[in-house]
Amino acid sequence: MYSRYIPPPKDDSNLLNTEPIVSSHLPQVPPKPQPTAYARYVPPPKSSQSTSPHVPTPQHVRFDGDEDAIKEEPPAKRVKLVQNEAAVQTSEQEKPTKSKKKKRKSVQSDVLVDDTAAVSSSRDEEIKVQTEDQEDTANGLENTDMQQESNSPTSQVAELSLLTEEPKPEESGKRRDKKKKKKTKDNGESSGQVEDNTPLRHKAIFEKKAKSMQKAPEPGQEDIVMDDVALKAGDDASLQKAPEIELHGLEPIPQPDPVALDTSTPSYETLPPWLAAPIRISQGASAPFTDFGLTPDLGITPEIAERLTSKGYKQAFAIQTGVIPLLLPNNCKKTQGDVLVSAATGSGKTLAYTLPMIRDISQSSRHTTRLRALIVVPTRELVRQVQQVCDDCVGIFALDGAKRRPRIAMAMGSQSFEHEQTSLIEREETYDPQMYQQRVKRLARLSGLDQDTDGDEDSGYNTEDEERNAIRRREDKLQTLPDHVIAYKSKVDILICTPGRLVEHIKFTPGFCLDFVRWLVVDEADKLLGQNFQQWLDVVIPRLQIDERIGARNHKQSNLSGVRKVILSATMTRDLDQLEGLKLRRPRLVVLEGTKAQDQGKNDVSQQEHALPGLLEEAALKVSDANLKPLFLIDLLRSHYVLDKAGDANRNTLDDDETSSSGSDSEMDSDVESPGSKKSAAKPFKTPSKVQDMPTVLIFAKSNETTLRLSRLLSLLEPTLEPFINTLTSTTPYTTRRDTLRSFNTGKLRIIVASDLVARGIDLPSLDHVINYDMPSSIASYVHRVGRTARAGNTGKAWTLFTNPEARWFWNEVASEKVIQRSKPVERVRVTEEKEDAFDDKVAAYEAALEKLGQEAGEARHKG
Numbered sequence: 097m098y099s100r101y102i103p104p105p106k107d108d109s110n111l112l113n114t115e116p117i118v119s120s121h122l123p124q125v126p127p128k129p130q131p132t133a134y135a136r137y138v139p140p141p142k143s144s145q146s147t148s149p150h151v152p153t154p155q156h157v158r159f160d161g162d163e164d165a166i167k168e169e170p171p172a173k174r175v176k177l178v179q180n181e182a183a184v185q186t187s188e189q190e191k192p193t194k195s196k197k198k199k200r201k202s203v204q205s206d207v208l209v210d211d212t213a214a215v216s217s218s219r220d221e222e223i224k225v226q227t228e229d230q231e232d233t234a235n236g237l238e239n240t241d242m243q244q245e246s247n248s249p250t251s252q253v254a255e256l257s258l259l260t261e262e263p264k265p266e267e268s269g270k271r272r273d274k275k276k277k278k279k280t281k282d283n284g285e286s287s288g289q290v291e292d293n294t295p296l297r298h299k300a301i302f303e304k305k306a307k308s309m310q311k312a313p314e315p316g317q318e319d320i321v322m323d324d325v326a327l328k329a330g331d332d333a334s335l336q337k338a339p340e341i342e343l344h345g346l347e348p349i350p351q352p353d354p355v356a357l358d359t360s361t362p363s364y365e366t367l368p369p370w371l372a373a374p375i376r377i378s379q380g381a382s383a384p385f386t387d388f389g390l391t392p393d394l395g396i397t398p399e400i401a402e403r404l405t406s407k408g409y410k411q412a413f414a415i416q417t418g419v420i421p422l423l424l425p426n427n428c429k430k431t432q433g434d435v436l437v438s439a440a441t442g443s444g445k446t447l448a449y450t451l452p453m454i455r456d457i458s459q460s461s462r463h464t465t466r467l468r469a470l471i472v473v474p475t476r477e478l479v480r481q482v483q484q485v486c487d488d489c490v491g492i493f494a495l496d497g498a499k500r501r502p503r504i505a506m507a508m509g510s511q512s513f514e515h516e517q518t519s520l521i522e523r524e525e526t527y528d529p530q531m532y533q534q535r536v537k538r539l540a541r542l543s544g545l546d547q548d549t550d551g552d553e554d555s556g557y558n559t560e561d562e563e564r565n566a567i568r569r570r571e572d573k574l575q576t577l578p579d580h581v582i583a584y585k586s587k588v589d590i591l592i593c594t595p596g597r598l599v600e601h602i603k604f605t606p607g608f609c610l611d612f613v614r615w616l617v618v619d620e621a622d623k624l625l626g627q628n629f630q631q632w633l634d635v636v637i638p639r640l641q642i643d644e645r646i647g648a649r650n651h652k653q654s655n656l657s658g659v660r661k662v663i664l665s666a667t668m669t670r671d672l673d674q675l676e677g678l679k680l681r682r683p684r685l686v687v688l689e690g691t692k693a694q695d696q697g698k699n700d701v702s703q704q705e706h707a708l709p710g711l712l713e714e715a716a717l718k719v720s721d722a723n724l725k726p727l728f729l730i731d732l733l734r735s736h737y738v739l740d741k742a743g744d745a746n747r748n749t750l751d752d753d754e755t756s757s758s759g760s761d762s763e764m765d766s767d768v769e770s771p772g773s774k775k776s777a778a779k780p781f782k783t784p785s786k787v788q789d790m791p792t793v794l795i796f797a798k799s800n801e802t803t804l805r806l807s808r809l810l811s812l813l814e815p816t817l818e819p820f821i822n823t824l825t826s827t828t829p830y831t832t833r834r835d836t837l838r839s840f841n842t843g844k845l846r847i848i849v850a851s852d853l854v855a856r857g858i859d860l861p862s863l864d865h866v867i868n869y870d871m872p873s874s875i876a877s878y879v880h881r882v883g884r885t886a887r888a889g890n891t892g893k894a895w896t897l898f899t900n901p902e903a904r905w906f907w908n909e910v911a912s913e914k915v916i917q918r919s920k921p922v923e924r925v926r927v928t929e930e931k932e933d934a935f936d937d938k939v940a941a942y943e944a945a946l947e948k949l950g951q952e953a954g955e956a957r958h959k960g
C-alpha cells in the first residue's frame with residue numbers, strides 16, 4: 097500500500113475532531129490488528145505555537161480505509177506529543193544528523209528543562225512509593241520483558257522516555273540507571289492506575305505484552321525515514337510524561353508462520369560418486385598377502401608371500417588390503433580404472449602400489465625392455481626410498497626363473513643430465529633400408545639450409561625449440577652403416593623421478609618416449625598437483641593419452657590395457673580442479689579410516705580430511721618468550737619426555753612422579769624439568785658411550801637458514817650434543833644428505849635439524865620424536881611432519897612449540913578435531929614460572945652463543 101504526503105492541518109480543531117484511536121482503558125482496546133501501511137513523514141508546522149495544545153505533531157497519515165487504524169491510536173499520545181512539540185522541534189531542527197546516542201542526550205536535557213513540573217508532581221511521587229512496594233513481585237517479569245523490548249524500535253522509544261524522566265542527568269552508573277528506569281516506569285504506570293483502576297502490576301504486564309506484540313515495520317525507504325522521525329517524535333513526546341505505547345489490544349497480532357528449517361538431505365550428490373562414496377578401509381584390516389586375487393596365478397602366490405615375509409613384510413597392512421586387490425588383475429570384464437589412495441603417513445602406501453605394479457611388469461616378455469612405469473615423487477630422497485622398495489619387490493618376483501627382472505632407474509638431477517640420458521636410453525643401429533632412404537633425402541634437403549645455421553651451435557640457443565633442433569642436428573650428423581638407421585631403446589622398465597627431471601628428459605633426451613608406459617604413479621599427489629613443477633602434468637598427461645604406436649599399451653588381458661594411474665597421499669586433495677589435470681579413467685578412491693572413525697558415525701569423520709597414525713602422541717609446549725625459544729627447545733630435549741624414548745614400556749614406572757601431571761588430558765598443564773632442577777640433573781644427556789640409549793629426534797625449522805643456525809646454536813649451547821647433530825636442507829649437497837640419513841638410520845646420529853625438505857614421505861623407522869621448532873605452514877604440512885614418527889604400527893611422539901600469536905591457529909585448526917582425525921587429543925605442556933626463571937642463568941651463555949654464531953656467519957661470508 098502506498099501513501100501520499102498530506103500537509104499537516106493548519107486548523108487545530110481538525111485534530112480535535114479526530115476520534116480517539118483507542119480507549120484509554122486497556123480492556124476496551126479493540127483486538128483488531130493494525131494494518132501495515134506505508135506513510136510519509138508529515139513534519140510539524142514551523143509556527144511558534146509551541147505552547148498550544150493543538151499543534152499537530154509529526155505523524156503517520158494513513159489512507160485507503162485506514163481510518164479505523166487512525167482511530168485506534170491512543171489519544172493520550174496525541175496530547176502528550178502536542179505538549180512536547182517545542183522540545184521535538186528544537187532537537188529536530190538543531191541536530192538532524194546526530195547519532196541516536198547524541199539525540200538521546202539532547203532530548204533528555206531539553207525535556208528536563210521543560211518538564212520539571214510534571215516530573216515532580218506530588219501525585220506521581222505517591223504512586224512511585226506504591227509501585228516500589230509492588231516491584232519485587234513483578235520484577236522477574238519486568239526483566240524478561242525489558243530484554244525483549246530492547247530489540248524493537250518501540251522499546252527504544254520507551255527506553256528514551258525512561259531516560260528523559262531522570263531527575264538528575266549527571267548521575268551515572270548502571271545500578272542507578274536501573275533504579276531510575278524503574279522509577280520512571282512506575283510514574284507512567286501510576287497514571288494508568290489512576291485512570292482505569294486496573295491493578296498496576298497487571299497493567300505493566302499488559303503494556304509490555306502489547307509492546308512486544310507490535311509488528312515490525314515493513315521494509316521500505318519511505319517508511320524507514322518515517323519511522324526514524326516518528327521514533328524521534330515519540331521520544332520527545334515521551335520525555336514529557338510516562339512512556340507512550342501504541343496499544344493494539346491483548347490478542348496477539350497474527351504473525352507469519354516461522355519458516356521451517358529444511359533438514360532433508362539432498363537427493364543428489366554434488367561430488368562424483370567415486371569421491372562422495374570412497375572405499376573405506378578400517379585400520380585393523382590387515383590380512384595375509386595370499387588372500388588377494390581370485391586365483392593364485394592372478395594374485396600373490398604363497399612363494400611370493402614367503403619371500404615378502406623374509407623381507408619384513410609378514411602381512412599386508414590395512415591400506416594394502418584395500419589397494420593391492422584393485423591393482424591386481426582379476427576376472428572382471430570391465431576396464432580397470434585408476435586408483436586414488438588417502439591413508440595416514442607410515443601406513444605402507446609404497447608397497448601397496450609397487451607390489452602389484454612390479455608383479456605386472458615381471459610378467460611381460462623377458463627380451464624386450466620398455467619404459468612401462470613412471471613413479472613421480474617430489475624429492476630426491478623419496479626417489480631413492482621408493483627405489484629401495486621397488487628393488488625389494490623386483491628381487492622377490494625375479495627369483496621365479498620364468499619371470500624377467502624389471503630394470504629400475506632414477507632421474508632426479510643428482511647426476512649430470514648426460515649421465516642420466518645414457519642410463520635411460522640406448523642408441524643402436526637397425527637395418528631398415530626404407531627409413532635409411534628417407535633419412536638421406538631429408539639430410540640432403542636440409543644441407544642447403546644448414547649453410548645458414550651451421551654456426552648456431554656456437555652462438556648458443558635460448559629456447560626449448562632451439563635446444564631440440566640442436567639435438568636433432570647433432571643426431572643427423574651421426575654416421576650409420578648403409579641401409580641402417582639410428583634407433584633408440586629404453587634401458588629401463590621403471591623410472592622413478594622428480595617431475596622437473598622427467599620433463600627435461602621428455603623434452604631433451606632423444607628416444608625418451610612414454611609410448612609404452614602403462615603405469616603412472618604420483619606419490620605425495622597433493623604437493624605435486626598443487627605446485628605442478630614445470631607444468632609437468634601438461635607435458636606428461638597428453639603423452640599418455642595418445643597412442644602413437646598402436647597397441648603399445650596393450651595387456652594380454654584387455655581390461656588392463658591403457659595407462660593405470662595410482663595417485664597417493666596422506667593428505668589427498670579432494671579438489672576436482674586439481675585432479676582434473678590427471679585425466680582419470682574410472683577412478684576409485686580408497687580411504688584408510690582413522691582409529692576413531694570406527695567408534696564415530698561415518699558422517700562425523702567424513703568432514704575430517706586427514707588421519708594421523710593411531711599410535712602417535714602429540715603434545716604442544718608453550719613458549720612464553722619467543723626470544724628464548726632455543727632454551728625452551730633445549731629444556732625439552734633434556735626433559736624426561738624426550739629422554740625416555742617414546743613408547744618406552746618402563747616410562748610410567750620409571751617416572752611416575754614426573755609424568756603424573758602429563759596424562760592424556762589435553763588441558764592439563766605439566767611441567768617440563770628445568771635444567772637446574774634435581775630431576776634433570778639426574779638425567780643429563782647421555783654420554784656417547786650410551787649413544788644407543790639416546791632418543792632419536794627430528795627437529796623442523798621454517799627455513800634452510802634457521803635450520804643451520806639452530807643446529808649450530810644447539811651445538812654451542814650443549815657441546816655434548818655436537819657429535820650427534822646434523823642438518824638436512826635443500827642447500828645441503830645431495831650426497832651429504834644421503835649420508836646423513838644413512839647415519840641417522842644406523843643410529844650414529846641422534847638429532848637431525850631439518851627444513852621441510854624431509855617433511856614428506858621420508859621413512860625413518862627408528863625415529864622417536866618429531867619437534868616442530870617452528871610452526872608448520874599448513875595443516876597438511878603438520879600432518880606430514882609429525883608423520884615421520886609413529887610409522888608402520890610403531891609408537892612415536894610429536895611436539896610443537898607455539899608462541900602466543902601462534903596459539904590460536906594451532907589450537908583451533910591443527911589441534912582441533914575439525915580437520916584431523918587423531919586417536920588422542922593434543923597434550924598441553926607448559927614450563928612453570930619458577931623453571932622459566934631458571935632460564936635467566938642460561939641467558940648469558942645464550943647471548944655468547946649468538947655472538948659466536950654471528951662471528952662465524954661473518955667469517956663464512958668473508959670467505960665466500
Ligand SMILES: Nc1ncnc2c1ncn2[C@@H]1O[C@H](COP(=O)(O)OP(=O)(O)OP(=O)(O)O)[C@@H](O)[C@H]1O
Nearest residue numbers: 409410411412413441442443444445446666857888
Ligand atoms: N606389510 C608390511 N609389513 C611390515 N612393514 C611394512 C609393510 N608395509 C610397509 N611397511 C613399512 O612401513 C613403513 C612405512 O611405509 P611407507 O613408507 O610406504 O609409508 P607411507 O604410507 O608411504 O608413508 P608417507 O605417507 O609418510 O609416505 C616402511 O618402513 C615400510 O617398510
